[in-house]
Amino acid sequence: MQTHAKEIPGGVTIQVEDASNDVVRQLSQVESFVSQKVDAIIVSPADTAATAGITSRVVASGIPLVYMNTRPEVDTLPDGVVFVGADEREIGRMQMQYLAEQMGGKGSLAIILGRHGACGDA
Numbered sequence: 410m411q412t413h414a415k416e417i418p419g420g421v422t423i424q425v426e427d428a429s430n431d432v433v434r435q436l437s438q439v440e441s442f443v444s445q446k447v448d449a450i451i452v453s454p455a456d457t458a459a460t461a462g463i464t465s466r467v468v469a470s471g472i473p474l475v476y477m478n479t480r481p482e483v484d485t486l487p488d489g490v491v492f493v494g495a496d497e498r499e500i501g502r503m504q505m506q507y508l509a510e511q512m513g514g515k516g517s518l519a520i521i522l523g524r525h526g527a528c529g530d531a
Contacts, residue, residue, distance in 0.1 A: 435455045439452065439466060457479060460481035474489060475491050
């Protein structure tokens with residue numbers, strides 16, 4: 410992204426922060442971006458439980474917000490907020506349909522989750 414940003418006529422700067430899956434740190438980083446009045450914010454949520462606070466703060470500032478890879482747990486995102494990533498609910502439905510067919514509609518199934526709230530945990 411940094412390389413491509415430098416190639417854009419007029420110049421674009423990108424500031425990247427790593428919250429290291431720390432919700433408090435991520436909220437602080439979002440606050441910092443809002444205070445800096447950046448032109449847009451992209452967030453890969455550390456925890457979907459924190460997205461309501463992120464969304465309300467960023468929307469109130471008028472800055473466009475993009476959630477990446479992990480969709481907030483809401484049915485509808487407000488104006489100025491979008492999600493970019495796979496439809497994990499549809500993927501899960503397709504996986505379960507396939508497994509039900511393969512298992513003849515009966516049996517036991519084991520599911521191992523990674524980090525709770527991560528992409529694929531829908």
